[in-house]
Amino acid sequence: MDAAQLVLGGLSVASAGYCLPTQACWPPLDAWAALNSTLDGRLVRPDGPLPCVQPSCSDADWRIEQPSGLMFLNFEDGFGLLPDESMQTATAAPVEPPLMTSGDRTPAYVLQAQSDSDVAHGVAFAREHHLRLRVKNTGHDYLGRSSDPGSFTIWTHALNETRFEPEFVPAGAPEGTTPHMALVVGAGTIVKGVYEAADKAGVIVAGGVSKTVGAGGGYVLGGGHGPLAPLLGLAADNVLEFTAVTANGTIVHCSPYQNPSLFTALRGGGSAFAVVTSVAFKAHGPPSGFVGIFGSFGLRDGANATGDSGKGAWKEVVKRWIDLQPRLSDAGSFAGYSYIRRPEETPFAYILPSANVTSAKEVFRPFFKAAMDDPDLDVQFRFVVRKTWYELWHGTFTESLESLDAVGIPLLLGGRLVPRDVVEQKSDELATFLAESPSPAILHLVSGRAVSDEPDFPSSVNPAWRHTLLHIDLPVSWPSAAPLSTVHHLSSYLTSHTLTLGRIASSLGHPQASYASESNYYEEEWQHVWHGEENYGRLLEAKKEWDPEGVFSARKAVGSEIFGW
Template identity: 30%
Template sequence: MTKATTLEKSPTSIMKSLKALLPLLFLSQTVISNSNSCKCLYGQSCWPSSDAFNALASKLSQPLIRPLPPASPCYSLIPEDAPVCSEAQANAHNGTWLSGVPGAYQNTNFEAYIFPNNTVSACYFNTTLGGTCGQGSVPPLGVDARSPEDIQAAVNFAREHNLKLVVKNTGHDYLGRSAARDAFMIWTHHMKSIDFHDDFAPEGAPDTEKHEAVTLGAGVQWSEAYAAAAAQNKYVVGGISDTGSVGAAGGWILGGGHSAFSGKFGLGVDNVLQFTLVNAKGEHVTANAHTNPTLFWALRGGGGGTFGITTTVTYRTHPIVPLTLALASVNFTSPDAAQRGITEYIHTHVTLSDKQWGGYSFLTNSTLFFGYFAPNVSLPDANATITPLFDVLKEVGEEGILTELIPVESFYALLNLQVPNPAGPQVGNKVELSSRFLSRDTALNRAEETARTLLSLDFVAINYVAGGAVLQVDPESAGLNPAWRNALAQVYIAENWQDGDSADTIHAAQQRLRDNTAILDRISTDSAAYLNEASLHEVDFKKAFWGPHYNRLKKIKNSVDPTGLFVVPRGVGSDDWDEELVCRV
């Protein structure tokens, strides 16, 4: 083996002894030709030679990696791989563990690939289904980037050889933008720098501009960022997920970055001060309000994997504040009771927005669960705000209803509370989402109609991650959909399937998602959606994800990436490519 084909040594040992599987897994199922208008794929005659990969490897701080699906050891005939398989199966729903494996995806449907003849290439943890372990959509080769220089070398190599490129950060990815069959991967998971500043000055800013801030490397996860911020007695606006595995300096912020505390402090894009990134030319550049301001505008909501590869993101920090947690769990006594309860619940969001609350909820046609947070609001004040809703829910709910207010010392103390998640594990599932915004106007004037629409669906989640401070920001200040500036919450639906399901079953689930999106659309304005938690099957993704900002974003995209090195599913500029994002159309 040359350095170019050295197998990645995972900290968890999942990659141990898997060289024996490589001949099986890397049998190419792609075409063997390539045209100038198409990107080069693994297995095609244009794919770089071993000598070319050796030359690339000599420029990197780490050996090249050959990502494998996490279930791969379960198909090995090597006895030593049995405990490796057991470890992988035990962590199939552990976001932190999965994020440390370059070939693992937290939404496992994006590990698979459906061929035009409807056969499925996948590698399932459930080995009783029979079949072999296929590579699916897991890129077969990549770079374990530990520095900007690693990324620069990889970007230059991908551009020079016209490779189909994917960028994999960490955490979940509901649009599969970090996966692509036969592509070349740049993996930034190990870029873990965290630096706090008492007087951060963005590059090019006047001397009078100083901020309390934190600079996070591309691979820092929110669990790591929160632990570091707590040690500094500071708060940084970020996401909440199972095990905190979502990346703090990748797709989360580039897609807008919502938080349960957005109502108090704004979205992620309202708190970012500066990006550093490697662009399509391989240059390591800075973007902020003073240096490359046009690119800075686009990066704040234009989407991940589109304008370059972030190396660091700098956020302003905030003082730690106490909060009050409001919990409710309701089983409704009848459909009429559900209609009344959910109508009041929707309408209450207007008041909660004015008070800068946030949180998460789930509902069916007979149940409601929510956990809402009131930052820097006393228990008596929180009680006065939420009691009208609690009173209605008690009237329409069955015996045993839970309504509770809990004072919490800080956000970090909240993370240690064991709050039940009735939706089950967030990662390790085969799932696709679709979403729409709940606007302030809709909640204020159409609560009854909205409740009826939501109750007609089997399951709905509401991320109460807007309103409050989000409404106070100029809609033209960043590249994200300006509909955020009239939104109180993000409403989303989902469809799931199981290991081994046929392509027909998968396509049927996707069709249900389309059909239910049309129902969900009744509550929205201009079909606006949060692009990080949205559908690959949007009728008009440009309108849904960016609204009137799309044309400006595409102009910026074409300026900084004229050859289309960075192209992702339903991303800015993807409309110039075929469905596989391989050939221009």
């Protein structure tokens, strides 16, 4: 008996699915008008997928301001997304599958929330009418879970206020609890806003790498890794308190001392329990400076990429790069990103939260020297030192990666968390996989050190993070005009490619695991791969406690195998 069956008895499985616009149960126009009046006119009816007109189509800042806008086109129009027949179990509520050809996955209505009470009104309305409720922040969504055909979306982007509290005490804490510095951010606050507010307060906080990611939304609910994670831990582990709207439309505070089961579930368990409206992140004193290491490596112009010499040099440099990662983690709270993409050069951007540039140079020197000594290779690198994290991140760091963070394109991801012992003992297999991969791979050194530590209070992030060293993403994209057969071929390839990486990552006995927010849309064993088997059982118990009717749903979110989506 699996975890879903064990807790099924306490959940109210819907027999008719969620109500869609084509069905008689859909709320009449006067009901929508009454809701719109309550919201002072902030209910929007989207006009289908956004027109992809350049330069706005590929502008993330433009896309986050659109009520129904998502970052990736296939999740707006549904082109090429295969239906989930295997997900329609005997207990799942029947729902319409995504469209297989070009269509419309945008919501029927969008509620532009400007306050916690707006969110509460929206949740209560969705519950009363059993609507397919979705929550969207910035649309940085690699799984398409913030929009679906016929859905009712609560858009939290305008909930973006920030405040620094030098002595924050979580709700419900007993008298005498030691206060902590905190940055309280609205759910709609993007990474850029979080880092700006922290810099102004003279502190640092855990956050993401891309400036338009919603730091107080799906990012933290999925766990939240980033360039400061090896120093500070995952974003979810740094949460002191959430303010959220529960399934019955109640605004609550949850912390280790008040509504602790909801607090734990939201710390990495996803969006299936409540709508978060604000987050109090633990704030930390900064180091004396930050070192940035930027550059690229690859085959030299004129080198024969298909000849024995070129192929050998390429695989060897990839292996040396992999072997470097645990040494970096041992030497300090290094974090970084590298885009391995044969036959093009591999750009990288790394940081060391320290002003000690000499230390950074010493650990990177053997790799750079070996690459420079190989006549088939070209390597470029530079070290920069900045006083504050915001200065480095907003400047050279973002500039070095921004062109690689494309939006306004169709995109699917696969990925796996790779344990440290696998990186150390199976570097040959990893190097072969990465060097011979026909599609790009993104290496994230965003774990180890603080991420490996159990947090002060229980968290629901995938337990695999505690022994992970590398998070590897496997992106695939295609031209918007590509035929359906091409998209389906790439989808099948991505699943196979992801499982191949997973076999390497699990070769020393670890279960296959991935970062839930950046995973394969077609992952079959998603409950265990994204969350961990025992952890998923605990999350279902939290679903039973906080949302027994399935008000909050999404494709492959906790409980979706019970309620449908």
